[in-house]
Structures are given as C-alpha cells and as structure tokens.
Amino acid sequence: MQLIKFLRHLFVPHESNNQKAKILHSESLITIAALLISFQLILNFTGKTFPKVLGYASNISPSDIITLTNQQRVANGLLPLSTNSVLSNAAVAKGNDMFAKGYWAHFAPDGTSPWSFFLGFGYKYRYAGENLARDFSDSSSTVNAWMNSPSHRENILNSNYKEIGVGVVNGTLLGAQTTIVVQFFGAPLTGVPSIPVAQAKEITTASPLPKPTLAPIPVANTPIPSPATASETTTYVSPFASTKNLSLGIIGTLLLVLSIDLIVVRRKRIARIGGRTIAHLAYLGMILAVILILKAGNIL
C-alpha cells in the first residue's frame, strides 16, 4: 500500500504532490540531471581505473573500408583507388602511435604529422590526405559518417588521389577500448616529373592542416606494437550504449508521466501554476528523437 502511494506521489497528479507528479517538479528534474552527470563521472572513473571494462565492439575490416570508399568514388564518376600495402602499413603505424601516445588528432602531441608516416615508410607523395574514425561498430557506418562530413567527403572524392591504405587498430584510448580507423590517401611521385617532396603543390586533408613536414621523419624505425584485430576486442560496457539506454529510460518515463499528467489535469479540471505540458512533451519528444538517431562514432 505504501509502495502504491509512493508511486502515485511520484508519477500521478495528486493532493500529496500539489497536483503535479513529483518527478515533474523542477527540483526532481534537476536531481535527475545531476544523477546523469554523476553516472558520466563514474563511467570516466571506471575507464581510467579499470581500462578493460569500457569499450566499443566493432566489426571493421580494412578491405571493407576500401571497397566502400571505392564504391562511393565510382558512384561519383571517379576511378577507384588501388590498395597500397605501404600506405596500409603507415596507416596502422599511425593508429598505433595514437594509442601509444594517447591522442585523438591528426597531429601527435609531440608534433608528429600524418605525413611523417607516409615518408617514414618510404612513400613519397605528390598528394596526400588522411581521414580518421573511432568508436564505430562497422565499416559501413564509418564510411557513411565520412561521406556526411564535407571535408572528409572531399578527401574520399578527390580525383588527385590514386592509392589508398587503411589501418584498423584496436587499443585503449582515453580509458576505453576502441577501434581506430586510419584512412590514408596518396598519389605517388613516380611517373610524374620529379618534384621534391618539399615542393609538393597541394596537400588535401580532412581538416585544415598546416603544410606537411618537409623533412621525412623515420617513423618506420620506431617499434610498432603488433596491431590487434577487431575480433580480439573484449568489450564489457559500451559508454555510448549505456548512456543512450539510460537516457532513453529517463526520457521515456518523463514522456509517460507527462502524458498521464495531461489526461488527469484535463479530466479533473485542475488549475495550477506551471508550464505547458504539451510544450514539455514536444521538447522532450525532440530529445527522444535525437537520442534514437544518434550513433556512436567520432570522425576527424
């Protein structure tokens, strides 16, 4: 009986809650927001303290990424890119470097540029570009995310590029197990008039970047940890999925309670001070739609 009274107090307009479900009171909403922030802090703490607990499961393969990329190029009237194993090795090295140094950027904290990986593996380029992705679950969503971004799409559909190399590397980045996808594009110097790398005319990158480092950096000589394959990823808790599910639960509950509130207030003709329930329903409905559409994954 006590439980029923408590639930009624929490979810249904009644005298006990001043004719408005307790969960809809301003202080309750702020408390829920605070609890959500606390949950995020716990997730971050868990990631740092127990790095093997959080993670993103992925099923991404370099060959799929290359196939899907070439499909996009052909669909846009461009020639497909040929796979270059040197570029692929350089891409894997870049991915490993990101895990080893713990950064998510085109440039490493120590200033190492993407181009140094090209040159370090002996790939002298006329044109070069890089797309990065992490936390995606499959190859298709990765390429789709790049295609939806104007700057990354420009890289994929750049007619100057002739070759491609993709590295898919698993590791722990910022406390969470994840898969980083490095996509290197290039056009080799061979077959064109000899132009020193230092005078390469144009470098196309995913985002505005400084000119490439002129002097090759011997990246190839640095020890490269053996890359784990996607299938080796042991994922226990996905930070994105857990946050998404919790958010869906909160919004779903509030929408249900607001709907009950709307019906009860109309039927009982309750007059009270407060916001418009339909407005709250519309706003939280928009948040629900966004939650349902948002997917895990970052591109750079």
Added chain:
Amino acid sequence: MKTFARHLPHYMLLFGILLAGFAGLVIFSYDKNFQFGVAVATSVAYVFWGIIHHLYHKDLHFETVLEYIAVAVLGLTILFTLILH
C-alpha cells in the same frame, strides 16, 4: 484541447524551433562543436518561448520559469552526455 487550439500559433512556432534544432543536430552530426551550439540554442529558445508564451497569457510566475529551465537543463544534459561520446 481547447487550450491547445487557442495557443496554436504559439505552438506552431515552438514546433518550428524544435524541428530546426532536430534537423541541425542530425545534419551536422559530424561536427560536435556545432551540435553543442545547436543543442544550447534550441534549449534556450525553448525557455524563452515558455517565458514569452506565459507573459503573453499573463500567467507567468517564477515557478513556471524554473520549470522550463529545469526541463531544458535535463534535455541539455542528456544531449551533451551523448554528443560527448
């Protein structure tokens, strides 16, 4: 429903704001900074819509403003936590 019909022009404006916010969050999903901006702009617009709407109907109270802010803060917190991942 009578109240809703009476406030229809106001609600149409609110739905327009929310639809624009939704479109911005989906279309610019590749740009997290822009998504943050759209989320904040939509939530602030929602709060201001509430204030102006109640002011227009002469039933604006401090508790009402707090309620709109509380709903917006919760919505923003949810969006931020998801966008951050």
